[in-house]
Amino acid sequence: MVVDLSGPVKGYTVRYVPEIIQDGTGFRIPVYGNARLQVTVNAPSYDSNGNLTYNPAAKAELSNVAGYQTFRQVVYAARFEGSTSIGPCVRARLPFRVFTLDGPGSGSRLIVDVAHFW
Numbered sequence: 001m002v003v004d005l006s007g008p009v010k011g012y013t014v015r016y017v018p019e020i021i022q023d024g025t026g027f028r029i030p031v032y033g034n035a036r037l038q039v040t041v042n043a044p045s046y047d048s049n050g051n052l053t054y055n056p057a058a059k060a061e062l063s064n065v066a067g068y069q070t071f072r073q074v075v076y077a078a079r080f081e082g083s084t085s086i087g088p089c090v091r092a093r094l095p096f097r098v099f100t101l102d103g104p105g106s107g108s109r110l111i112v113d114v115a116h117f118w
Contacts, residue, residue, distance in 0.1 A: 001063075001074065001088050003041055003110040006053070009100045011042035012110055020087035023080035029060075033072030033089030037096070039112060045079035054084060062086060070094065070114050094118055 017038045020029040045054045056062055059076040070090050077085035096114040103109075 001039075001071070001112045001114070003039070003086070003112075005041070005043055005108045005110065007043075007106060007108065008102075009041070009043075009108045009110050012098070013040045014038070014096070014098045014112055016093055020075060020077050020089075023078040023083070023085055025078075029075055029077060029087065031073050031075055031087060031089045033091060035090050035093040037088045037090065037112065037114075038077065038085060039088065039110075040083050040085045041110060042083050044082045045084050054079070069116050088112065088114070090114055092118075 015038060017036050020031055020036050020038060022029055045052055047053050056076050062074040062076055065071040065074060071088060072091055073089040075087045077087045094115045095118050096112060098112050101109045101111065
């Protein structure tokens with residue numbers, strides 16, 4: 001899974017959680033899959049003028065993962081206090097690695113690479 005950012009990655013957390021919880025409200029987000037990752041990127045969903053920079057139309061399905069071997073669903077969890085959270089749900093609690101790449105241009109990418117097998 002790749003998260004494209006308009007500037008450098010300023011920090012992130014990625015971990016397995018029992019449930020995907022919407023920050024600020026505590027609302028439990030129903031999801032498919034037997035394991036849930038919570039990806040929180042230290043990047044606000046607003047620009048310096050207060051305009052939304054990320055507002056997905058389908059918060060329960062950020063990307064169509066039908067046919068993927070590992071991913072079952074990717075949900076939008078929240079934007080709260082300068083961070084944005086998404087929840088990739090996978091078929092099992094599989095090993096994963098996280099890394100960043102510079103570019104394109106002045107942007108950057110956060111990559112969450114989940115194993116197919118363990």
